[in-house]
Amino acid sequence: MLRILSSATKCLSARHCSGFLSRMKFMKKLREDDVSCAAVLQNSCVFLFHHLSPLLQRTERETFRPAVLFSSDVLSILERLGSDKSLLNESVLIGCSEQNQPQFCLDVGKLDQAAVEKECGGNFVNLKKSFFLLTEADAPLVAKGQALLRWHQTNRFCSATGQPTHRNQAGSQRVCRSSGAVYYPKMSPVVIVLVSDGRRCLLGRQSSFPLGMYSALAGFCEMGETLEEALCREVAEEVSLEVQSISYSSSQHWPFPQSSFMMGCHASVSPAHTLLSIDHTELEDARWFTLEEIDTALQVKTLPRRGDPLTVWLPPKHALANRLIAEWAMRQRGNRVEP
Numbered sequence: 008m009l010r011i012l013s014s015a016t017k018c019l020s021a022r023h024c025s026g027f028l029s030r031m032k033f034m035k036k037l038r039e040d041d042v043s044c045a046a047v048l049q050n051s052c053v054f055l056f057h058h059l060s061p062l063l064q065r066t067e068r069e070t071f072r073p074a075v076l077f078s079s080d081v082l083s084i085l086e087r088l089g090s091d092k093s094l095l096n097e098s099v100l101i102g103c104s105e106q107n108q109p110q111f112c113l114d115v116g117k118l119d120q121a122a123v124e125k126e127c128g129g130n131f132v133n134l135k136k137s138f139f140l141l142t143e144a145d146a147p148l149v150a151k152g153q154a155l156l157r158w159h160q161t162n163r164f165c166s167a168t169g170q171p172t173h174r175n176q177a178g179s180q181r182v183c184r185s186s187g188a189v190y191y192p193k194m195s196p197v198v199i200v201l202v203s204d205g206r207r208c209l210l211g212r213q214s215s216f217p218l219g220m221y222s223a224l225a226g227f228c229e230m231g232e233t234l235e236e237a238l239c240r241e242v243a244e245e246v247s248l249e250v251q252s253i254s255y256s257s258s259q260h261w262p263f264p265q266s267s268f269m270m271g272c273h274a275s276v277s278p279a280h281t282l283l284s285i286d287h288t289e290l291e292d293a294r295w296f297t298l299e300e301i302d303t304a305l306q307v308k309t310l311p312r313r314g315d316p317l318t319v320w321l322p323p324k325h326a327l328a329n330r331l332i333a334e335w336a337m338r339q340r341g342n343r344v345e346p
């Protein structure tokens with residue numbers, strides 16, 4: 008069995024960079040210079056995927072972390088499993104750790120899954136499950152890796168000429184040599200908004216959500232829309248409310264169902280106009296929640312099962328919706344005047 012190293016354990020490329028600025032410049036160079044990138048890949052961390060499912064390893068504390076191998080370990084595995092070692096060159100650059108360790112991801116879907124799992128002492132777990140098994144710190148990098156690997160797998164041909172596209176070594180773009188068209192990985196912009204009437208906040212649920220889960224309203228931005236226009240339209244479409252003011256909170260990359268760029272906002276509506284008219288083609292339910300109800304929902308740690316009494320619970324900390332709700336609750340607690 009091979010050793011699986013946390014990305015912090017070795018620091019092979021420290022001489023290349025130190026601090027945030029040099030790390031960013033180093034990454035830029037790797038994206039632009041195929042020869043440097045190929046050389047660095049020989050001494051880097053690699054996150055393995057199998058048909059887009061990341062390889063996870065159980066820790067001593069019965070939690071999970073992404074299994075991180077060194078390129079030399081990957082080459083040994085490829086050799087032992089009788090695979091062409093050039094497969095390593097299909098790795099895609101995903102980052103550089105704070106310890107200055109370049110990080111790549113590689114899909115070994117061509118190899119036997121069980122054989123790789125045995126070699127590595129881990130398991131390939133589909134992204135939806137693994138995203139929530141991982142810590143808030145590890146999940147985004149794994150999601151980014153999967154998103155890039157998926158993009159490469161689904162953009163192998165030029166949409167103008169039908170000719171094959173060719174990736175650069177870092178995997179940050181693909182080029183059609185026939186037309187010269189350059190393709191870059193794409194995300195769909197999505198607005199997510201926590202609407203408040205000053206006293207309560209508005210949450211909704213789609214029928215596809217797990218039982219009892221309510222979240223902030225969200226929707227894809229349409230071509231040509233500003234963030235603010237998309238937000239007002241989505242709230243109008245889904246619950247027939249007119250938003251009065253908007254403030255931006257923060258953003259996140261969201262891998263489900265495919266790469267979205269989520270932009271999180273707070274918005275207010277007039278307390279005199281809070282009557283909801285729900286579009287049931289989009290939402291199964293939407294309701295106003297008081298601070299007490301939100302506090303209770305934030306406490307729910309074990310997910311309800313079918314047959315359990317209906318408990319409202321909220322998206323986990325990994326989701327921007329959770330942050331928006333927590334921000335709102337904190338602000339409400341601060342505003343509350345004790346009798």
Ligand SMILES: NC(=O)C1=CN([C@@H]2O[C@H](COP(=O)(O)OP(=O)(O)OC[C@H]3O[C@@H](n4cnc5c(N)ncnc54)[C@H](O)[C@@H]3O)[C@@H](O)[C@H]2O)C=CC1
Binds near residue numbers: 326
């Ligand atoms: N990270 C978080 O906290 C949360 C993330 N989300 C994510 O936000 C996203 C958008 O939320 P929804 O309410 O489902 O959006 P939505 O309200 O825009 O409705 C989805 C529908 O929009 C259409 N659509 C338009 N452009 C699309 C595109 N580029 N890709 C896919 N469908 C498109 C499709 O018909 C789809 O069925 C979802 O992917 C969901 O996973 C939703 C809630 C919380």
Ligand SMILES: [Mg+2]
Binds near residue numbers: 224225
């Ligand atoms: Mg929606």
